[in-house]
Amino acid sequence: MNCKEYLDIMPEKNLRKIAEMLRIALPGKSSLNYIKYSIGKVLCDWDSINSKIMKWLDKEDKECLLQLVFTSRTNCNTLQLSHFGLIHNDIMPNDVVMLLQKNLRNEITCQCSLPDKFLLSALSQLLLLLDFVSENDKVISKDQLLKMMSAKYCFVDQTLCGNVISYLEYKSLISYPKKKKLKVDPRAREKLFGIPENAFFDFYVWLFKKYRLEDMLWFVGKVSEIQGEMNEWVSTKIFSDVRQSTSLREAGLKMGLFTLVEKDKMSYLRLTPEGRFLVTKKYPPYWQEKRVIISADFEVLVPHNYDPFAMLELFRNCRLKEVGYVLVFDILQEDNVKFSENFLDIVLNRSLELPDVVRFELFRTANALPKPNFKKPSSG
């Protein structure tokens, strides 16, 4: 409801108290409509709110207001806010909320241009695991598989990786040829990522359920609503009263859905491109940028947080050899390699530069180079 509707249903006694709190001068016989009009004028004007309300709120009330405005989930005491007419019976007028959101964004966000952190998303860990099992086709226990994974990639989170294995189990891509010894379907990657985007959402939704974090999508969505541009960070304080807020934050960080920064003794969150894609279902601009780097030594560098669907093509067409801020792949140069069209598209359109030797070899394989047509030389 908007402010007018909100004030219309408020009892006269409350309205008069609010007018008093807002220091609205009322002539002796002011009508109820005039009181509502005067209060509405204050509540719908940021300068008036600032001078007549914000100045008089203590720190706790301010934080309570921020939580109400940005998450609408709080357990804090709203008594003081109700005295100023900002809330009544747990309801805040929509137009006032929007006005406050617009003007209080600076209180809960910060601009911070930091070097990119290396944080491997859950989906990337799934891709790594699938790549690992395709190269290590063994019947082993889950513990052994986890140990091998963490020996190869020291940054892999064991719990998360364990759940990734459980996901494969859930998708019937794991068999148990021996007691307590598993074998991952060597074609698991192709079976799972038949329709890559569906696989993406299915995996994360399953993972949130597994972690019993039903509010994760809501949580990520809220950060997404508030966070504007890439370099904007959202204060965690607005989520402090949200149920499971710490778990949501920790899990989201581990899954690579957002990153965290500490600034002026405050914690701020920022969505990763993957986190943003999860809630908006739109390709983040970052994934559309030319970020793939190819050398004449047939090495490909791709940032760990780049488009996972492009990454999937690299896994399919190249050999992974190093994982870090960038994943490093070798383009296969064997005679019988057939590169997929998607891969060639990435190489052509997402790479900063394409050395000629690589262009020649890749597109020769794709039979895109012209056939020879000899003219015999003149004699002597």
Place this chain on the structure above:
Amino acid sequence: MYEKPLIVQPSGNVFLLDRLDAKGQVAEKILPFSDLQKCPEGFMTFSISPFSIWSAAAMGYKSQQIINVLKQYSHNELPTQVLQTICKYTAEFGTLKLQGFDDWIELEAVNEKVINKIADIAGIKDRTTARVDTKRLRFKTNFYLELKTILYTEGYFIIDLTNRKGKPLRFNLRNYTRDGSSFSIRDYQRQAFDSYIKYSPVVGGGGTIIMPPYSGKTLVGLLIIQDLQLSTLILTENIQSSERWKTEILDKTDLSEESISIFDDANPNCTPITLCTYSTAVSSLNILEKEEWGFIIYDDAHKLPAETYVNTIMLASERKLAMASTLVRADKKGSLVFALVGPKWYEVLPKTLERDGWLVPILCAEVRIPLPDAEKDRYDQESKPGIQRRIAGENSNKKIVFEQLWKSMLTKKVLIVSWYRSIAQDLSALHNIRLITGNIGKNKISQDISKYNTGEAWTLISTQKIERIDVRDIDILIALSYQQSSEREEYLRLGKLMASSKKDKILYFFSLVTETTVEEKDYRIRRRFLINYGYRFKIYTCHEVCEGVNIFEL
């Protein structure tokens, strides 16, 4: 896009994006604390290792200085592992020393805990002859090589104070070569010399200098010998290399010919400056170790870690220097040179020398040529790789492509090289080009080379090993066939161009390669080697060449 040129990986690998460091300034800034692995078009790969950090600390670098450089240029947040390595190994510099005595060597640590850990290492535990005190371990002298290798592998880096011998040697560099031409020391050669002289005493007298081929390493070696004034042993890869050193020493110093010898089985004599191949040195260690060497140069030092050559490190001398164009080895043992001889005190990149006008830009192109049908049938029916290689090498279509190239090269000095003789003979006959083969007498060869070098002849074909023909100032080199995947042959062929004195122009290196054959696979390996040195390649189809594409617009 990427705003900064470096990407630092947790493994210590550092990628430097070409496009954000066009002048190579960032590369120069990170070289003192990292090792260049390769520099293909696109991005360079450096590696930050515990030893590269320890070496930087030996040059006086503090951890914060290194971190600041990386932070300034890194696109991503520096990984914790890399930060830990930087802090740990800058702090560890100087905490372990190896002392030499008459019959034993002693390892001394500043910290008792460190010596306890070392004492427990398998391979060291049972070779310790005495625990001298809480901070010192004693070993037999003959354990020296193994001890250094084990300590390096386990991440313990030592200041080696065991080198104590050295006879004096008096000589001077001349201002003019023997034929009267002047020569000068280039800035980067002076820097290499200064770095070695300044820093090698800090770690006991050893060190490594890395400079591209044809950048004048020998002259740097001579400057150091002149400064040290100590009897010197120079170990080389082969006899040709020893001969080149000897010529250069005689040309640029006032030493007499009697003061310099090439040590071999027929002439096992040591002189104030002795040149010897690694293989001869290994078989004659007992003779060489009786000499009191003041200075040993390990030339082409990437050869040193080879099992057959590594024992040459047992030769004692007051100072040691490893010189190389690269330490990259297929067995990844290249960095062992640092452990055995000493840290890298100086490295300069080919790109830097090209930028400063000291090296000539060379553009490389490969032309892919199919076999004619009949030859293809013969190739497909053949199972022996040797014969397949010959069929591919002698691909008659190469002559067609050569003709096309030939037309556009009439005003250039061209050298044509071939591993197989028949194709060389055919082209020689077809175009009336002088041919050098193993069957031709030395005098005739000398005459032909002389005519080429003086400009009387503009073209030459050779099937001789490239190092055996002293041709100069080539504009274009065309390779017709190959000794399998020999990276060395490829490197030496390119080297003939690099040696050119024509610093103001671009030179060209063309390779004719038979497609979808073993030759293509072989050439891929050779090409990769040059690409990783920083050379840019372009591949053409024979169709493109025959249609008249301008191959000089690479």
